[in-house]
Amino acid sequence: MNGYVIPKKTPIIIPIYAIHHDPLIWGDDVECFNPSRWLNPEIKSKISNSNFLPFGDGQANCLGMKLAHLELKSILSVIIRNFEFKLVEGFTFQKQPFGLTKPSAIDLCVSKVDY
Ligand code: HEM
Structure with a gap:
């Protein structure tokens, strides 16, 4: 494998955290909570079963x-159809020290959508 010989029965750990934080795939803002990156066609074209696990x-x-x-x-789909979400003015995201790239808290104004 890439010039490395891995003997039979060697336990292997796949570094999913590192793979999910590779700027070559996810972009330079990889450490930021940015769900919009999923709309970026360049990033989407790089995602495969071997780098999104x-x-x-x-x-x-x-x-x-x-x-x-x-x-x-x-x-x-039910939530998005029925509610509108707005960030409270002045709110800034604080990333969690480790784990998922999600904010530790979000100050949101949630209002019901009337049809
Ligand atoms: C967002 C939701 C979920 C995520 C991110 C998730 C993620 C994972 C991951 C990472 C594993 C370990 C896979 C591995 O070792 O390669 C796993 C195993 C497993 N998950 Fe989930 N899971 C989710 C929801 C669910 C749900 C809803 C169920 C059942 C109704 C479920 C049932 C299982 C079972 C039974 C295993 C063990 C499979 C095995 O060892 O053969 N998971 N999950």
């Missing part, structure tokens, strides 16, 4: 992946 991969990958995708899409 939220559900793991291989024979022990997540059994609930399809259910989780369905749940996320159905819940998000």
